[in-house]
Amino acid sequence: MAQTINSACNAGYSFLPIEGEKNMAVTCVRSSALDGWQRFMSSQGYRTESMKPFQNFAQADAEAERRIPLRGFVDFSECVVRDTKDVAIPWLVGRNYSLQSLGPVGDAVCASTSVGSALRRFVEYFALLQDCTDIRIDSQERTTSLSYRILDPNIWPRHQDAMFSFGILAQILCQGSTDGWDQVEFHFEASASMMTGDIQRVVDAPCSFEADTNMFRFPTRFLDRAIEPCDRAAPINELNRQIADKNRSSALVERLAQVVYRDLDQLGIDQERVAREVGMSSRTMRRHLATEGHSFQQVLDECRMRQAVFEFRTKPDLSIAQIALRLGYSEHSTFTRAFRRWSGVSPQACRKQMAQ
Template structure:
C-alpha cells in the first residue's frame, strides 16, 4: 500500500508555540515532502509526539489547532471559512478531510441532544498518535468556539491514549472533562451548537473564493484514482470492532456490486479475503501492542471473529506463532 500523507500545511503554526517553550529554540527536523505539498503522515505524527516529549508541554498541539489558520488549507479552508453555521463548517471539514489527509476516519454524528466529531488514523502501524489527535480536535474546537463566541459549556472529550501516555493534565488544557483508553478520539458537545451562526466577517471574506462543487469533483476524482485494495482496506480498518465485515455492504459503499468489486480486486492481484486477512493481521498486532489488558478472546471479537479459536488458527497462519506466544514475546521484549 502507498504511504499515507498529509498536507504540508499541517506544520503551519507549530513553531509559534514551540519557541515559547523554555530552552527550546527550534522544533528540530521537520518531515520531508513526499509529493508536492504533502508529507508523510507517519512522520508528521512522530513530529507531534516529539514536540510534546521535548517541550514537556502537552498544550502545544491543542493550541496549534485552536489557532490554526484554516486559509492554509486552500479550497478546503475557503469552504470551511465561508460556511454560515458551525454545523456546515464541520460537515465540510469532515466531507473533504480526505483531500487533506489519507487513511483517516473522521465523522460528524448527532444523537439526541448531543453531537460529536470523532477522529482516528486508520493505519495500525502509526502509533503512538496521541498529540496529532489533540491538534486535529483543536481545529474542530476552533470552529465550535467561533460559533459560541468563546463559550465552552457541556463539552467533553475522549482519547485513544491512556491518561498517563498523554504526559499532562489534558482536562486543564481543553477546559473540559476527558476520558481515556477509548476506541476513537472524540469531542462531544450540545447539538444546538451546530445551528449557531459563524461571524459574518469570517464568512464573507471567503464566500467568493469557496467552490464546494469543485471540491466535490476533486474528491470523486481522488477516489477513482485510489487503488481499490487501498479503499477497501480503509473501510475494513474503520469497521473492525464496530460493524460486521460484509462484502455486499462494503461494495455498495464503495459504489459497485460485489461481483464488480471481486473482478476489480482480481485485476489488482488481490481478493476480498486477502485484504481482510491483511487488515486483521496488522490490527491484531496493534491490539497486542496497545491493549495488553484484553484477553485473546476479546481481541478476537474486536477483529470480527465469532470464535477465538478461528482467530488463533488464523494468527498462527500469519505469524507462525500462537497469539499467546506472540503476546509473551512482546511482554519480554518490553522489559
C-alpha cells in the same frame, strides 16, 4: 503471507502491504499541517531551529501542496511534546491554526455561515488533507459528537495529532460563541498515562480515556450558531471533483482496507456493504480484485491480522479471546490458527514478545 514475528509485530507504515503488491501507497498528510507549529512555539519562547522534530521537516512546509508521510507527521507531534514536556502545545497550535493553510478546504470552511456547516465541510473534505482517517460528525437531538481516528494500525503512538486536530475543530466550534464550553466533554483512545500531563486542564473540559475512538461531544444547538463568513465563495464543485479524482486514483485494496479498518470492531464486515461503500457491486469488486491478483478475503484477513497486532500493543488488558471477538471471529481457536498462518507464531507469542 507468512512473515517472521519481527515483521509482524514491528510492521512499517505502508498501509496494506499485501503479498504481490509492490508499490502500496504510503499514508500521507498535506504538509500544511505543519503550519503554525513553529510560529506558535517561537511565540512561547522555544528555539525551534535547534529542535530535532523541526529539523526533520525544515523544508516540508515551504510547499503548501506537498504531501508528507502521516506517520512522520504523527511522530513529529509526539516528539514535540516529548522534547518540550508541554502537552498543551498540539491543542494550542490547533486552536490558533490559520484555516487558510488548509487551502480550498479552509476556504470552504471559512465561507460557511454557521458552525454546523463549517464543521460538516471540514469533515466531508478531510480526506483531501489526510489519508486513512475516520473523521465523522454524528448529530442527535440533544448532543453532537465529532470523532477522529487514524485507521492505519501501524501508526502508534498517535495521541498528539488528535489533540492538534481537536484544537482546529474546537476553533471552528468556538467561532459562534465560547458560551457553553462547560457542556463539552472529551474521550481519547489512549490511556491517561500515555497522553502525559493534565489533559483535562489543557482542554478545560471533562476527559475520559481508553475509548475506541477520539471524540468530543457538545450540545447540538451549538451547530446553529451563526459565524461571519469570509468574502470568498466556497469552492464546493472543485472540492467534489478532487474527492472523486482521489477515489479513482486510489488502489482498490487501499479503499477496501480503509472501510474494513473503520468497521472491524464495530460492525460485521459484509462484502456487499463494503462494495457499496467503494461505489461498486460486489461482483464488480471481486472482478477488479482478481485482475489485480487479490481477493476480498485476502484483504479482510490482512486487515484483521494487522489490527490484531495493534490491539496487542494498545489493549494489554484484553484477552486473546476478546480480541478475536472484536475482529469478527466467533471462535478463539479460528483466530489463533489464522494468526499463526499469517505471522508464523501464535497470538500469545507475538504479544509476549511485544510486551518484552
